Amino acid sequence: MPDKIRISLTVNGVGHDVLVEPRMLLVDFLRDxxxxxxxHAGCEQGVCGACTVLLDGETTRSCLLxxxxxxxxxxxxxxxxxxxxxxxxxxxxxFTENHGLQCGFCTPGMLMAAxxxxxxxxxxxxxxxxxxxxxxxxxxxxxxxxxRSVCAAGRVLATAENGSHPASETAETTGAxx
Amino acid sequence: MSTVEHEATTDVGPxxxxxxxxxxxxxxKEDPKLLTGRAGYIGDLTVPGMLHAAVLRxxxxxxxxxxxDTSAARALxxxxxxLTGEEALHHVNPxxxxxxxxxxxxxxxxxxxxxxxxxxxxxxxxxxxxxEDACALIEVDYEVLPPLVDPVEAMDPGAVxxxxxxxxxxxxxxxxxxxxxxxxxxxxxxxxxxxxxWHRMGAQPIETAGAxxxxxxxxxxxxxxxxxxxxxxxxxxxxxxxxxxxxRLRMIPCPVGGSFGSKHLINxxxxxxxxxxxxxxxxxxxxxxxxDNIAANDNVxxxxxxxxxLAVSDQGEFLSLRMKIVDDYGAYFQFAHGQHGNALAQxxxxxxxxSVGYDLSAVLTNKVQQGFFRGAGADPxxxxxxxLVDAAAExxxxxxxxxxxxxxIQPDRFPFTVPTGNVYDSGNYEPVLDRAxxxxxxxxxxxxxxxMRQQGRYLGIGLATCQERxxxxxxxxxxxxxxxxxxxxxxxxxxxxxxxxxxxxxxAIGCPLWGNSPETVVSQVVAEEFGxxxxxxxxxxxxxxxGALSAGPGGSRVTIMLSGAARGAAGTIRxxxxxxxxxxxxxxxxxxxxxxxxxxxxxxxxxxxxxxxxAMRAHLFMHDNPAGEASGLVETFxxxxxxxxxxxxxxxxxxxxxxxVSHACHIPIVEVDPxxxxxxxxxxxxxxxxxxxxxxxxxxxQVVGGIVQGIGAALMEEYIYDADGALGTPxxxxxxxxxxxxxxxxxxxxRETPSPFTEYGVKGVGEGGRLVAPTAIASAIDDALKxxxxxxxxxxxxxxRVVEAVASAADRMVTG
Numbered sequence: 001m002p003d004k005i006r007i008s009l010t011v012n013g014v015g016h017d018v019l020v021e022p023r024m025l026l027v028d029f030l031r032d033x034x035x036x037x038x039x040h041a042g043c044e045q046g047v048c049g050a051c052t053v054l055l056d057g058e059t060t061r062s063c064l065l066x067x068x069x070x071x072x073x074x075x076x077x078x079x080x081x082x083x084x085x086x087x088x089x090x091x092x093x094x095f096t097e098n099h100g101l102q103c104g105f106c107t108p109g110m111l112m113a114a115x116x117x118x119x120x121x122x123x124x125x126x127x128x129x130x131x132x133x134x135x136x137x138x139x140x141x142x143x144x145x146x147x148r149s150v151c152a153a154g155r156v157l158a159t160a161e162n163g164s165h166p167a168s169e170t171a172e173t174t175g176a177x178x
Numbered sequence: 179m180s181t182v183e184h185e186a187t188t189d190v191g192p193x194x195x196x197x198x199x200x201x202x203x204x205x206x207k208e209d210p211k212l213l214t215g216r217a218g219y220i221g222d223l224t225v226p227g228m229l230h231a232a233v234l235r236x237x238x239x240x241x242x243x244x245x246x247d248t249s250a251a252r253a254l255x256x257x258x259x260x261l262t263g264e265e266a267l268h269h270v271n272p273x274x275x276x277x278x279x280x281x282x283x284x285x286x287x288x289x290x291x292x293x294x295x296x297x298x299x300x301x302x303x304x305x306x307x308x309x310e311d312a313c314a315l316i317e318v319d320y321e322v323l324p325p326l327v328d329p330v331e332a333m334d335p336g337a338v339x340x341x342x343x344x345x346x347x348x349x350x351x352x353x354x355x356x357x358x359x360x361x362x363x364x365x366x367x368x369x370x371x372x373x374x375x376w377h378r379m380g381a382q383p384i385e386t387a388g389a390x391x392x393x394x395x396x397x398x399x400x401x402x403x404x405x406x407x408x409x410x411x412x413x414x415x416x417x418x419x420x421x422x423x424x425x426r427l428r429m430i431p432c433p434v435g436g437s438f439g440s441k442h443l444i445n446x447x448x449x450x451x452x453x454x455x456x457x458x459x460x461x462x463x464x465x466x467x468x469x470d471n472i473a474a475n476d477n478v479x480x481x482x483x484x485x486x487x488l489a490v491s492d493q494g495e496f497l498s499l500r501m502k503i504v505d506d507y508g509a510y511f512q513f514a515h516g517q518h519g520n521a522l523a524q525x526x527x528x529x530x531x532x533s534v535g536y537d538l539s540a541v542l543t544n545k546v547q548q549g550f551f552r553g554a555g556a557d558p559x560x561x562x563x564x565x566l567v568d569a570a571a572e573x574x575x576x577x578x579x580x581x582x583x584x585x586x587i588q589p590d591r592f593p594f595t596v597p598t599g600n601v602y603d604s605g606n607y608e609p610v611l612d613r614a615x616x617x618x619x620x621x622x623x624x625x626x627x628x629x630m631r632q633q634g635r636y637l638g639i640g641l642a643t644c645q646e647r648x649x650x651x652x653x654x655x656x657x658x659x660x661x662x663x664x665x666x667x668x669x670x671x672x673x674x675x676x677x678x679x680x681x682x683x684x685x686a687i688g689c690p691l692w693g694n695s696p697e698t699v700v701s702q703v704v705a706e707e708f709g710x711x712x713x714x715x716x717x718x719x720x721x722x723x724x725g726a727l728s729a730g731p732g733g734s735r736v737t738i739m740l741s742g743a744a745r746g747a748a749g750t751i752r753x754x755x756x757x758x759x760x761x762x763x764x765x766x767x768x769x770x771x772x773x774x775x776x777x778x779x780x781x782x783x784x785x786x787x788x789x790x791x792x793a794m795r796a797h798l799f800m801h802d803n804p805a806g807e808a809s810g811l812v813e814t815f816x817x818x819x820x821x822x823x824x825x826x827x828x829x830x831x832x833x834x835x836x837x838x839v840s841h842a843c844h845i846p847i848v849e850v851d852p853x854x855x856x857x858x859x860x861x862x863x864x865x866x867x868x869x870x871x872x873x874x875x876x877x878x879x880q881v882v883g884g885i886v887q888g889i890g891a892a893l894m895e896e897y898i899y900d901a902d903g904a905l906g907t908p909x910x911x912x913x914x915x916x917x918x919x920x921x922x923x924x925x926x927x928x929r930e931t932p933s934p935f936t937e938y939g940v941k942g943v944g945e946g947g948r949l950v951a952p953t954a955i956a957s958a959i960d961d962a963l964k965x966x967x968x969x970x971x972x973x974x975x976x977x978x979r980v981v982e983a984v985a986s987a988a989d990r991m992v993t994g
Contacts, residue, residue: 023307032305037222038215040435042384043468047910050384078215088213096209099879103693104212105219105385105435130918137910139384139436140693141879142886142947143921 007071012080020067027051029067038078038108049136052109053077059116078108091153100149102140109136114150123154199705200938203875204712207697217433220388220405221465229258229302231454231464232309234316236291236298239325239544239903243289246299250315256308259458260301263288269456273445274415276655277514278663280343285449292340292509293546294905295473302454302462325903329506329541340509340542349511350540352658356597357533362498366489370570374484375972376558378897380477381551385435387444387475388465391451399426405434406444410688410728420452429722431690439550440477469908476549480517481506482558488566494576496585500535508545515540517555519654523600523647523836524556527563528607529585534597544903552948560644564953582643599831602839603933610929611643614843614865617927623847638962640846642954647836648942650733651822657832670816671739672726675747677811679797681790686720688728689736695876699737700744702872707748710775727816734942737872742817742937750813755792761804821935838933838941840868844954850962852984855977857893857959859922867929869941877943882924884947890916892955893974967991
């Protein structure tokens with residue numbers, strides 16, 4: 001077994017200085033090493049999108065990266081969205097208000113992909129959502145309510161008094177519990 | 179964006195009946211944990227000391243296992259246990275099977291592999307990476323045998339047998355006439371004949387199946403965490419398989435990341451984790467990867483060829499339906515032919531058809547076995563029936579809408595017994611059809627179709643009017659056997675409800691969270707019965723030691739059954755609280771009412787005692803309560819199937835076994851490109867009648883989700899095996915699922931014809947979208963390509979098949 005590799009990275013605002021096996025996938029690192037099990041592995045080949053996280057602000061399939069590649073990076077997962085006081089992120093609220101989830105397994109990936117979209121396109125049309133999230137598979141909802149949820153979240157975020165962006169809505173240090 | 183309108187057609191429903199919570203879009207209770215990544219799916223769970231399993235699978239469709247050398251795998255650091263099929267039998271028994279035929283099945287193959295991907299060995303190691311490394315070190319010596327891929331070839335008496343224990347690969351054959359089939363065909367003016375093919379598809383939940391098994395060799399206790407459904411229904415069957423006493427088995431549910439029928443048992447993963455925990459002496463998790471799930475789980479739906487005939491009079495009256503079916507079950511027969519029992523609940527759809535002839539050959543081949551997939555056998559049943567109806571319309575020159583209308587069962591005929599003996603509880607089909615036609619605005623789509631034809635484009639308007647049988651009784655699994663191995667008739671559902679001393683209501687339900695909304699449904703029912711806020715009701719999940727019997731979600735039953743169980747439990751506790759309140763007020767119990775979570779003398783709010791007042795008395799003040807009233811407020815209520823009857827011995831009357839019958843009319847609009855074969859669903863209209871709606875938004879979610887699965891079934895989803903028996907679709911790169919781009923805008927409306935058999939009039943709805951959409955899309959493609967002479971008789975209509983159908987229609991036109 002090759003030697004472990006030392007990496008320093010930030011996950012949901014918390015710094016980690018760790019040794020990882022060269023072949024350890026990012027999704028397994030998050031789930032097994034940091035116990036951040038909100039990021040789900042659906043296909044492990046980059047097709048389903050359930051494992052989507054934000055890597056330095058951009059959506060990334062965490063099943064297609066090795067943790068060892070991430071020295072100096074910042075990763076954001078679904079655990080970063082809600083606040084410890086139990087208040088949901090506006091995108092999460094929009095998903096529940098529009099019944100944008102059923103079994104919930106694909107949902108974390110959908111939420112992270114929506115974060116990125118709304119960062120760049122604050123008031124998306126349904127077609128924008130379809131283009132941005134079509135790489136995320138959902139087997140339950142038929143997608144209609146996911147599209148609705150993301151559009152609604154955009155409207156809420158755009159009219160929010162603090163003018164906050166999807167990512168800055170996130171409390172830097174919430175949710176991470178490594 | 180879709181719009182949802184709700185038109186109550188009767189006096190049952192919110193507002194009209196004074197109901198406060200049933201029928202309202204209460205926020206979904208399940209959501210926060212799912213949205214925040216805290217659900218605790220099986221993959222998320224860890225038990226101290228837990229090992230991880232991986233499975234080595236056969237590359238061959240059919241082979242004898244001459245030898246398995248596991249020595250190198252065992253020697254790998256981190257590996258704790260390695261089991262071949264034979265070794266696993268020291269720890270577990272063959273998997274539970276519901277078939278009467280001698281088709282034994284092991285979670286890890288013994289002597290022979292019968293489909294590509296069948297497990298050959300399993301490893302438990304300190305992590306999954308090492309377990310997979312170890313699998314790669316296992317050497318298997320195979321003697322490759324000829325694979326059986328084509329079910330018709332497999333039926334040949336000279337064919338190689340999939341199981342030596344059987345006389346033939348036709349594992350089951352039965353032909354039954356329900357009613358006077360011959361006579362009805364003899365008097366028919368027309369016989370419409372069609373063949374049809376429904377290919378093999380799979381549920382493909384985004385979460386795979388998994389289990390953690392933890393065995394204590396000293397007490398012989400086995401604890402299982404898993405995403406199975408049947409832990410509170412058939413726990414003893416798991417105990418038998420795992421070689422432990424049922425009273426030593428504890429099965430703990432996890433939220434399920436999608437099932438669609440594929441996780442009823444998941445015996446394979448439980449058996450593999452169970453044998454490894456016994457061999458290793460510590461807890462073992464086995465979570466399928468995608469290949470494990472697609473290639474080897476209980477994912478797969480029907481794989482049928484139909485030869486079907488509809489007997490029709492000159493006036494377009496349907497007289498009889500006759501079909502001959504070959505169904506490719508794959509390598510094992512674990513669930514027997516329940517998918518046909520299922521189809522026979524509604525073979526005649528919403529139509530009056532006097533008799534049904536059903537000839538079934540269930541054939542074994544070298545493919546992964548059939549399990550249950552949303553629709554469960556009635557999906558191709560609706561396809562063949564609706565195709566025959568459209569064919570009859572074409573051949574008789576009667577408009578397809580008018581022909582349906584003429585044959586609909588009329589609303590005054592319910593409860594209606596279909597030729598097989600199943601009963602339809604209620605229905606009112608014409609208003610559904612009328613409203614769907616109106617909703618779709620057909621005239622403007624017809625104009626659009628004409629306009630596009632001018633441009634050489636092909637728009638099609640589909641139409642299907644179908645049933646969704648909901649709320650099964652157990653007989654569908656065995657009803658076609660003369661001597662069934664387990665002729666069970668119960669499908670119970672239980673909840674345990676308690677009101678604590680401070681007046682708070684807590685409910686433990688026996689079924690798992692499968693992507694549906696059992697917590698929300700139960701909280702709405704309890705809130706309705708006590709007049710409290712559903713947000714105040716706490717709902718949790720009872721494990722297999724609770725005694726909460728539950729057949730769980732499946733067969734579109736769980737909202738019906740949970741409503742019954744929750745209402746029963748709430749009613750029992752409410753009655754007890756009324757007795758205690760009456761005693762305290764020194765009035766007759768009949769004079770006490772429960773209003774908005776309080777108990778008061780009828781019409782006298784000033785006498786109101788809160789839930790907490792009454793509950794504290796119930797828990798701690800026995801001398802202030804009626805004599806003989808036990809302390810506490812706890813009730814486990816089991817709701818049994820509300821309307822079922824056993825079949826006759828000759829099976830010519832199957833009895834009522836799937837009697838809550840929902841109905842829907844689907845009108846999809848598609849564009850077909852005959853050159854590329856691409857089918858684009860432009861818009862989709864639905865009017866659905868699932869009786870009383872408990873939560874309309876959640877019902878709409880089920881309908882739309884089912885429709886998009888149905889679009890997958892109609893256009894892209896298929897298990898493909900090549901001539902050597904190799905699986906060509908082992909991942910989501912080859913087995914295609916609809917993405918956002920394939921999902922059309924779906925507009926849903928509801929009618930509500932309440933069931934007379936159930937609490938509140940609820941019917942089921944979980945499968946309806948997928949039961950109707952495939953045949954509706956087929957009819958839309960047909961309508962689009964009618965000018966080219968195409969007739970759709972096969973699903974999925976992949977681009978290749980569309981192009982082929984256009985070409986062969988052109989050939990027919992030239993030669994014909």
